[in-house]
Amino acid sequence: MGQGLVFGVVIVYFMLLILISYLTSRKSDHMTFYTANRQSSWILVAFGMIGASLSGVTFISVPGEVASKQWTYLQFVMGNMVGYALIATILIPLFYKMQLISIYEYLQNRFGRGAYKSGSVFFIISQTIGASFRLFLAATALQIGFFEAFGVPFFLTVLITLILIYLYTVSSGVKTIVWTDTLQTMFLLAAVTVTIIIISRELSLGPVELAQLIGNSDMSTVFEWDILSDRNFFKMFVSGVFITIAMNGLDQNVMQKNLTCKNKAEAQKNIFWFSVSFFFSTTLFLSLGILLYTFAEVHQLTIPSSSDEFYPLLALNNLGTLTAMAFMLGIIAAAFSSADSALTALTTSFCVDILGLPSNKKSLKFNNIIRKLVHVGFCLLVFLVIVIFNELNDSSVVSAVFKAAGFTYGPILGLFAFGLLSKRETKDRWIPLVCVASPVLSYILDQHSEAWFYGYRFGFEILIVNASFTCLGLLLLSKKSELLPETFYN
16 A cells, blocks of 8 residues: 555545534533533434444454454453443433533542542543553554654654644544544444455455354354353453443543433433444454454465554555555544543543532633643653553553453442442541552452462453452441432432
């Protein structure tokens, strides 16, 4: 694929994002960045969330891991769907009833300032890690497909990507994100569809033969029943439920977009339709993985040692110009869809939860200046994390993202679970200590589990262990109370 063509694709895509930013920023006020004035169409939000949830992790890592882990990832996605149902029926009504900007404001109302700050700080840590890992993956593909040919170093590729994201998100924030996510979802799904069609033609497969190849492949095995395996069905399904609740229902990044819907009912419809679409979209990416490995085997291509490099190398070098263009559009969409909403959510959480914006009494102009400076600050922070990760990375990004989330989202899940399921009053000043101790204990348990539990290895379920430690700590510091408002239980 010619570098000039790649450059044209990047420029056209970026101009589309700038156009969307311009159109959505008109008639915006100081709340538009945070809530989009709660006027988003649920259909638009649901479709856009597919791209934001898939991101570079699913786009590159999931197809690449099919050879080693088959379709066992689908067990996790099954749990995701149950998690989304719980979010729609429990959390959405609560957040709409309380009219929250940041969902961590709930923790202040339920426990106090210590819990509130702990929840928001752990979110900021979690989201910074997750956004950095995802953007790292997408930037790597951009580096291979374009910037490397011009001698541009990797750190500069990342910096350019973050500058572009800042330019189109700084004005209207989540209102712009809702629309750009829709565009990015279209390009992501188009990329995988085009790749599947091209490979099918290369292998002379019709629709029936294609379905038979995928269904009969050893790589399409979904269920793993070995209890000692970290891919065991029960581990992955239950983990999928709780990670979805933690990383979506209790994540400002995802919920900020859900809370832009006009009312509770539309937000619930959005989540139900999105969960079904997400399941089928993931199946599409897993199918692509089988086709990629089949194509490589037929043409006797060398498979790279890193599974994350497999799809990019084939798409850019072996499947023709059309596939390369589709892939570049898809990976650019993945880069922007994963990072733009994360940076907007990080800015929102820091401004609302840490600085007290936009509720303070200073002028709106002053508040907007502070918000823009915070936005710049998080762009720089993500940049530094990516550069560090580039030096240290030695595992698949899809595993690294959720492993990190297991430790950092655990205290958030524990705080909300205890707050929603218990009427006990906890000593707020000790909550930060509990939230720090829980992931530390979980990490120690994870490192020694094989020796202590007869070969048992923790997978994604370490999140549940982490949250349980948090709940236990809160219980030990609590006393019975009947004075809490009914808002927390209705």
